């Protein structure tokens with residue numbers, strides 16, 4: 001049995017009790033039912049790019065979702081199987097002239113995980129194109145069709161992160177129409193901007209052995225934001241609320257890019273203050289230790305509690 005470090009982009013995590021693979025829609029449904037019948041501790045895994053498994057996960061059973069397929073339903077409506085690679089799907093969509101996800105190019109992982117934290121980048125969020133999601137519900141055992149509204153999407157959040165457990169089997173999108181050349185140009189521009197920050201996977205570059213951003217950008221009241229230094233970046237998100245830059249808070253709490261604790265194998269990326277990376281020898285414990293240290297620094301300096309973005313399993 002191989003360890004979960006082989007299935008996650010930050011490359012940490014111990015050996016689980018079991019990993020089973022689902023390669024078709026039917027296998028996802030059957031695999032999830034079997035998993036839930038037989039295991040108390042279970043996880044659905046896609047590309048492993050937003051998850052940190054502990055070093056000891058010996059009681060955990062994992063279902064790896066690898067079902068593929070893109071179905072053109074006409075008039076810009078498209079159904080995609082959960083295990084489809086996200087970035088490949090984005091480039092396929094751009095080629096077809098389907099507009100709405102081009103700025104999300106280069107994000108690792110699967111289509112089935114994209115609704116979980118409502119992935120977003122460069123001003124776009126996946127919630128603005130998702131119409132429905134097929135979901136096998138853990139509690140009721142029901143196969144449900146959830147509308148966009150049912151998913152309660154907000155910034156890096158959805159009903160799935162708020163405790164609705166189960167498996168997403170496919171996602172349906174509604175796209176606009178745009179010239180494919182301009183969509184592809186936009187997607188490739190985004191990919192090169194991301195690459196310069198270590199935000200595109202590259203096995204040869206340790207700065208990309210990460211979960212992307214390790215913390216979400218905090219949303220605070222306008223009155224609290226006024227207590228921060230004038231150069232702290234802030235964006236109004238709704239009446240009376242502003243979003244702050246977690247990267248700025250980290251760098252201005254005294255931690256610089258590349259920072260690590262002693263001989264730890266985990267370090268802040270040398271290209272982006274918001275990414276915790278594995279320099280080659282990191283354990284899950286070292287990743288979490290660095291995350292806690294960053295949280296303490298930022299909290300002591302600014303009174304803000306940074307919230308981890310990836311799912312932490314087994315800690």
Ligand SMILES: Cc1cc2nc3c(=O)[nH]c(=O)nc-3n(C[C@H](O)[C@H](O)[C@H](O)COP(=O)(O)OP(=O)(O)OC[C@H]3O[C@@H](n4cnc5c(N)ncnc54)[C@H](O)[C@@H]3O)c2cc1C
Pocket residue numbers: 009043044045046047048049050051065082107108109110111112113114116117118119120121166167168169198199200201208210211212213311
């Ligand atoms: C270099 C890098 C850059 C990144 N940049 C961004 C970015 O710009 N914006 C952004 O939003 N994210 C970013 N991420 C985070 C990550 O890529 C996304 O969150 C992605 O959607 C995770 O997909 P995954 O298949 O790898 O999910 P996994 O890591 O496998 O799983 C993540 C969570 O989703 C659950 N899950 C996965 N598949 C399913 C399913 N089919 N049904 C139910 N639950 C499921 C898992 O149980 C887990 O809780 C980045 C990550 C990396 C490594």
